[in-house]
Amino acid sequence: MWGLYILFFITLGVLTRWIPELNAEAYEDATLKKLVQENPFKLFILACVFAPIVEEMMFRTLIKPTHTDILLFICSWPVFIGLRFLPRDIHWGIILAFGATVLFVLFYILKHLITETTTQRLRTFLHTYKTLILIIVSVVFGLVHIGNYVDDFVINLALLVLIVPRIISGFMMGWIKIKNQGLVWSMGLHFMNNAFVVGIILLAS
Numbered sequence: 001m002w003g004l005y006i007l008f009f010i011t012l013g014v015l016t017r018w019i020p021e022l023n024a025e026a027y028e029d030a031t032l033k034k035l036v037q038e039n040p041f042k043l044f045i046l047a048c049v050f051a052p053i054v055e056e057m058m059f060r061t062l063i064k065p066t067h068t069d070i071l072l073f074i075c076s077w078p079v080f081i082g083l084r085f086l087p088r089d090i091h092w093g094i095i096l097a098f099g100a101t102v103l104f105v106l107f108y109i110l111k112h113l114i115t116e117t118t119t120q121r122l123r124t125f126l127h128t129y130k131t132l133i134l135i136i137v138s139v140v141f142g143l144v145h146i147g148n149y150v151d152d153f154v155i156n157l158a159l160l161v162l163i164v165p166r167i168i169s170g171f172m173m174g175w176i177k178i179k180n181q182g183l184v185w186s187m188g189l190h191f192m193n194n195a196f197v198v199g200i201i202l203l204a205s
Contacts, residue, residue, distance in 0.1 A: 001189070008164055008165065022157050023158060024161045032201070036202065037205070040202055046092075048198060054076055054080060055141070056173065056183055056186050057076035058076045059140070060186045061076075063177055063178060064130045065123055067123065071107055072183070075106040076103065079099050080099075083099045130178060137170065137174060138170035139167055139170075143155075145162075146163055
């Protein structure tokens with residue numbers, strides 16, 4: 001994955017000389033910058049614990065899924081979206097604890113309502129087209145992260161450049177899940193990727 005990152009940035013450096021629109025210096029992750037300055041611990045928890053667990057449930061569960069993966073996918077999206085509507089003045093730790101509790105309860109309920117037989121046809125379909133699903137999910141994973149840089153969803157060459165590393169990481173996380181047949185492996189890679197980046201940022205700040 002890091003080899004692909006290096007190749008991408010080398011290619012980008014060459015192309016930017018001829019295509020100025022690829023320069024993404026005008027955009028920055030304001031939330032990341034604020035967390036680095038004000039609350040590095042919160043940054044670590046969100047980037048290295050919350051993101052690897054929840055984002056893998058949201059995106060990689062559809063790639064060659066098990067029955068449990070399908071249930072986690074169904075649970076994670078409502079929780080993630082719902083947390084965004086909670087008042088911002090609530091302590092972030094309470095919000096995460098509440099989200100984890102709701103996720104657990106939803107999963108417990110669905111596990112007793114939805115049987116493996118019910119999801120068999122869907123799982124067979126997703127297994128058959130796992131490569132296509134991997135590509136689609138990786139691109140969507142990248143597009144979702146555009147929100148890190150702009151308030152309203154827009155797409156231009158500079159923003160596309162910014163999300164290419166996310167697409168690469170999304171692809172590799174999905175690929176390692178397929179190869180090792182388990183969501184825990186993609187979560188582990190997600191953690192290592194984010195922890196390395198967060199570590200570099202904190203050391204440089």
